[in-house]
Amino acid sequence: MLALGWLTKWFFMAMEVGDKLKTIRKMHGLSQRELAKRVGLTNSTISMIESNAVSPSISSLKRILGGVSMSIPEFFTLNFEQQSQVVFRAEQLEDTGCEGIEHKLVGVTDKTSNLTFAIIEYQGAADSGTQMLSHAAEVAGTVLDGEIELTVGGTLYKLSPGDSYKFCAKLPHRFSNKSTKPCKIVSAQVPAKLYPCALTIKANLFPLTCNKSQ
DNA sequence: AAACCATGCCTGCCTAGTGG
DNA sequence: CCACTAGGCAGGCATGGTTT
Numbered sequence: 001m002l003a004l005g006w007l008t009k010w011f012f013m014a015m016e017v018g019d020k021l022k023t024i025r026k027m028h029g030l031s032q033r034e035l036a037k038r039v040g041l042t043n044s045t046i047s048m049i050e051s052n053a054v055s056p057s058i059s060s061l062k063r064i065l066g067g068v069s070m071s072i073p074e075f076f077t078l079n080f081e082q083q084s085q086v087v088f089r090a091e092q093l094e095d096t097g098c099e100g101i102e103h104k105l106v107g108v109t110d111k112t113s114n115l116t117f118a119i120i121e122y123q124g125a126a127d128s129g130t131q132m133l134s135h136a137a138e139v140a141g142t143v144l145d146g147e148i149e150l151t152v153g154g155t156l157y158k159l160s161p162g163d164s165y166k167f168c169a170k171l172p173h174r175f176s177n178k179s180t181k182p183c184k185i186v187s188a189q190v191p192a193k194l195y196p197c198a199l200t201i202k203a204n205l206f207p208l209t210c211n212k213s214q
Numbered sequence: 215a216a217a218c219c220a221t222g223c224c225t226g227c228c229t230a231g232t233g234g
Numbered sequence: 235c236c237a238c239t240a241g242g243c244a245g246g247c248a249t250g251g252t253t254t
Contacts, residue, residue: 031235031236031237032236032237032238033235033236033237043236043237043238044237044238044239046237047237047238047239048238048239050237
């Protein structure tokens with residue numbers, strides 16, 4: 001029974017091997033003959049595998065993937081259907097910020113991504129809220145323009161253009177623009193969920209206040 | 215009952231050839 | 235030049251018979 005289950009599972013996996021291999025080969029700009037020559041097989045073998053006429057042996061698949069610098073685990077975990085939008089035009093970026101903070105999220109509609117990337121602009125005297133933020137994630141960013149005060153775990157850091165930060169967001173943290181000039185930051189976070197001053201505020205999951213104390 | 219061996223089937227892969 | 239098909243070969247595996 002176990003063997004039957006394994007065979008069934010392998011059968012369904014094998015159904016996709018040919019299509020996947022064909023896509024990968026074309027992504028590398030190779031013909032069946034070129035790939036076959038590169039890995040020491042014949043073009044007909046590549047053809048039959050790609051048309052799902054045969055299921056390649058592990059050794060053959062390893063050889064073929066070697067021709068495109070890919071491992072077997074990488075091959076089976078690759079999912080082309082999850083590939084979504086590549087380029088996000090400036091006008092497409094959704095502003096999820098609140099008063100005093102422009103928070104433009106890149107790829108906010110991509111639910112499969114594990115990364116959140118944002119372009120943030122703190123207006124003069126704006127901050128991320130009176131309460132310290134804390135959420136299970138890792139964040140990193142760079143100040144492009146202006147100056148910002150970053151408090152992480154009780155330590156205050158003053159950042160200028162070119163300065164970067166990276167910290168575990170579980171530590172209580174807060175951003176504050178003490179100057180009168182805007183401060184522009186690019187910021188990334190993994191995992192993509194629970195972005196404190198954008199998605200969560202927008203969704204009213206954590207009703208934080210974004211102050212503009214002037 | 216266990217181990218060994220012969221047989222046939224299945225499958226991956228090859229060469230040669232075809233059609234677009 | 236390209237992808238694909240037909241026919242054949244070789245190795246792996248399951249099965250059944252024989253021997254110990």
